[in-house]
Amino acid sequence: MKLRQSLLWPLAVPYGAAAWMRAAAYEAGLLRGKRLNANVISVGNLTVGGTGKTPMVLWMAQRLREEGKKVGILTRGYRGGDGANRSASDEVQLLKERLGEQVAFGVGPDRYAHGSELAARGVDWFVLDDGFQHLQLKRDVDVLLVDATNPFGGGRLLPAGRMREPKTALGRADVIVITRSERTPAVEAAIRRDSDAPLFYAHTEFGDVRFVAVGGRAGEQVPLARDRKWFAFCGIGNPQAFLADLREWGFKTVGPRFFRDHHRYTQEEIDDLAREARAAGADGLICTEKDRFNLASVGSLPMETAYCQISLRVNRAEEFWGEVETLAAISRSKRL
Numbered sequence: 001m002k003l004r005q006s007l008l009w010p011l012a013v014p015y016g017a018a019a020w021m022r023a024a025a026y027e028a029g030l031l032r033g034k035r036l037n038a039n040v041i042s043v044g045n046l047t048v049g050g051t052g053k054t055p056m057v058l059w060m061a062q063r064l065r066e067e068g069k070k071v072g073i074l075t076r077g078y079r080g081g082d083g084a085n086r087s088a089s090d091e092v093q094l095l096k097e098r099l100g101e102q103v104a105f106g107v108g109p110d111r112y113a114h115g116s117e118l119a120a121r122g123v124d125w126f127v128l129d130d131g132f133q134h135l136q137l138k139r140d141v142d143v144l145l146v147d148a149t150n151p152f153g154g155g156r157l158l159p160a161g162r163m164r165e166p167k168t169a170l171g172r173a174d175v176i177v178i179t180r181s182e183r184t185p186a187v188e189a190a191i192r193r194d195s196d197a198p199l200f201y202a203h204t205e206f207g208d209v210r211f212v213a214v215g216g217r218a219g220e221q222v223p224l225a226r227d228r229k230w231f232a233f234c235g236i237g238n239p240q241a242f243l244a245d246l247r248e249w250g251f252k253t254v255g256p257r258f259f260r261d262h263h264r265y266t267q268e269e270i271d272d273l274a275r276e277a278r279a280a281g282a283d284g285l286i287c288t289e290k291d292r293f294n295l296a297s298v299g300s301l302p303m304e305t306a307y308c309q310i311s312l313r314v315n316r317a318e319e320f321w322g323e324v325e326t327l328a329a330i331s332r333s334k335r336l
Contacts, residue, residue, distance in 0.1 A: 019157075020165070023169060031135070034112045036119055041139065043057050044131045047152065052147070054094060057073060070104075071123065071127070074131075076108065091290060092107055106118050111134060132164075143175045144177070147238060148179065148187050149180050176198070178200070201314075205312070207311050208308075209286075214299065216294070218292070229253070230286040231256070231285050242288055255276070255277070265295050274301075288307060289309050
């Protein structure tokens with residue numbers, strides 16, 4: 001345990017107790033969530049960042065649209081402050097760019113209020129982004145993601161570690177998806193100590209690489225010369241997963257350099273990254289698609305900068321989706 005974690009460990013004890021008591025109060029009906037007049041599928045996790053929530057939300061929204069449903073995404077948005085700042089968060093921008101006008105968005109901390117507005121406009125299926133701990137809004141299906149590369153954030157609760165809730169909270173999940181793996185028996189065994197929910201697997205797939213234009217705009221597609229060397233940087237919840245993906249996809253990388261999740265880059269930082277990349281013999285900079293939106297305030301790019309566009313592949317996808325729809329139908333029948 002690092003010194004910082006040792007110093008913060010005493011604070012994790014009351015944090016864990018408070019999280020457990022809050023969940024228990026909702027379970028016992030002492031606190032009551034609000035119900036939308038629509039179907040709600042929650043996508044969440046037990047740890048802070050980095051499990052693949054955004055690709056899963058995107059996958060679900062696309063699947064619902066393919067079935068002809070009127071879909072809305074409810075998300076808090078990353079940054080606090082007014083709605084404009086939240087709507088401009090990297091994850092919201094990514095989802096809006098990928099989904100276009102197909103899906104309605106409710107962005108802000110009061111997901112019930114935003115959901116009610118969208119339901120009044122005809123939205124009948126919602127994907128609740130990062131919703132596992134948002135018990136104020138009732139859901140029909142709780143889908144919980146567990147990252148196989150770091151399933152329980154070292155087992156320590158906030159602020160000493162990355163766990164938002166004790167591992168026993170796995171018992172609330174209706175369906176559990178282990179991400180970034182094809183099969184991990186050890187993670188399955190750890191999950192089974194607290195949950196008997198159906199288990200599925202999913203992992204990210206390489207889609208495209210594009211140059212970043214000035215202001216964080218999408219540029220042209222990058223010719224995939226495998227002998228090209230890239231300096232990797234990112235500001236995401238699980239940066240090591242990005243590096244692992246790049247290696248799996250056959251990219252030659254140097255660096256890397258990591259920033260805090262959702263980091264907004266400055267011109268000075270990009271200039272510094274370029275100097276470091278050239279010193280390491282790199283031909284260009286490469287980051288995640290989410291990082292691209294956080295380059296909006298950068299006025300010039302001192303060397304070629306690219307981003308990876310990814311998608312999610314769910315193993316046994318039809319079985320997984322059938323499970324989600326069945327659970328939603330059962331929940332719907334109980335409230336009719």
